[in-house]
Amino acid sequence: MGSPLGGVQAPEPICLPDPKTRFIATASRLDALSEGHQMAEWLKFMAALARAQHAAALSVALSHPLDEQQLEESVASRQPPLAPELHERDPSWRQGLMVLLDGLDHSPMPEGSAASIDELRLSSADAIEGLAHDFLCGSIDSNDAVRALYVAAALQVYFTLAAASLRAPLLRLLPDRGTCPCCGSTPVSGLITASGRTPGTRYLYCSLCSTAWNHVRAVCITCEGTGALSLRSIEGDSGAIKAEVCDDCHTYAKMLYQAKDMCIDPFADDLATLGLDMMVAEAGWSRHAPNPLLLVDNLRS
Numbered sequence: 001m002g003s004p005l006g007g008v009q010a011p012e013p014i015c016l017p018d019p020k021t022r023f024i025a026t027a028s029r030l031d032a033l034s035e036g037h038q039m040a041e042w043l044k045f046m047a048a049l050a051r052a053q054h055a056a057a058l059s060v061a062l063s064h065p066l067d068e069q070q071l072e073e074s075v076a077s078r079q080p081p082l083a084p085e086l087h088e089r090d091p092s093w094r095q096g097l098m099v100l101l102d103g104l105d106h107s108p109m110p111e112g113s114a115a116s117i118d119e120l121r122l123s124s125a126d127a128i129e130g131l132a133h134d135f136l137c138g139s140i141d142s143n144d145a146v147r148a149l150y151v152a153a154a155l156q157v158y159f160t161l162a163a164a165s166l167r168a169p170l171l172r173l174l175p176d177r178g179t180c181p182c183c184g185s186t187p188v189s190g191l192i193t194a195s196g197r198t199p200g201t202r203y204l205y206c207s208l209c210s211t212a213w214n215h216v217r218a219v220c221i222t223c224e225g226t227g228a229l230s231l232r233s234i235e236g237d238s239g240a241i242k243a244e245v246c247d248d249c250h251t252y253a254k255m256l257y258q259a260k261d262m263c264i265d266p267f268a269d270d271l272a273t274l275g276l277d278m279m280v281a282e283a284g285w286s287r288h289a290p291n292p293l294l295l296v297d298n299l300r301s
Helices: 021-032 040-059 069-076 092-105 114-124 125-136 142-164 273-283
Strands: 187-192 203-208 212-214 231-232 242-244 250-258
Touching: 021 040, 021 142, 040 092, 040 142, 092 114, 092 125, 092 142, 114 142, 125 142, 231 273, 242 273, 250 273
Parallel strands: 187 250
Antiparallel strands: 187 203, 203 212, 231 242, 242 250
8 A cells, every 4th residue: 555645545544655655755855845944954964865765675675574474463462563672673674774875875974974884884783783673672872873873764664665565454553543553663743634535634654664554633642632732833834734732741743734735745844844843842842752863963963
């Protein structure tokens, strides 16, 4: 199944990603958003990273995709079949990492990135797997943060490929509707559709495997409360991107409105609207979950 961005004919509960378009679409959107943006150079770098992810997604093949029995057992136990703490990663993901690094060779990079890329190329498989484990467990050391950025990007490619290999009809939404039914990760943003027979449907987009899943609107994706939600946006902007804030749990999540901009991308537009994050954070709300590609603050300087 494809992304609901192009038009959903019905409110499908789960939309698996298309690895052939996921990363190149984000790269193209970042290129467009970078024009005249105050963080133009950083957005151009993130566009180059997305293009490198696209190259990796096209060149890597899973040698041990999840079989149907494993999928059915996970779904029956109400567990995400690609949960990082349970899923045994196919070693092909490290090949994808090397393709990704090669794709950045001729791109302008933030200071320190080239050295970190060289270190990764010389690292042992065990060291790279250790970085992957730390990232997936949320325990990255500050000294490893730059290298972990590229590991995170490669893991996004791998988990997107793995999610795309699953059979959507066999999947089910999790009891915790705020987490991805494929890998159990948190969403990077939500998107309100403007097309299909049911426009106005909300989908959350997984920060790791790119899966989109339906989540009822007017319900907090963190605490599932309904009585203390409101929207915040930057005055004078297009209204395409807003922060849905909850005064019960004091968290927020970004919501993207396709009716305001049909070119909107859940991954690119999140990166390009850090000003909105700063505004709501200063007002006292904490982000529902981090974007995994925002591991290193000084990459944005």
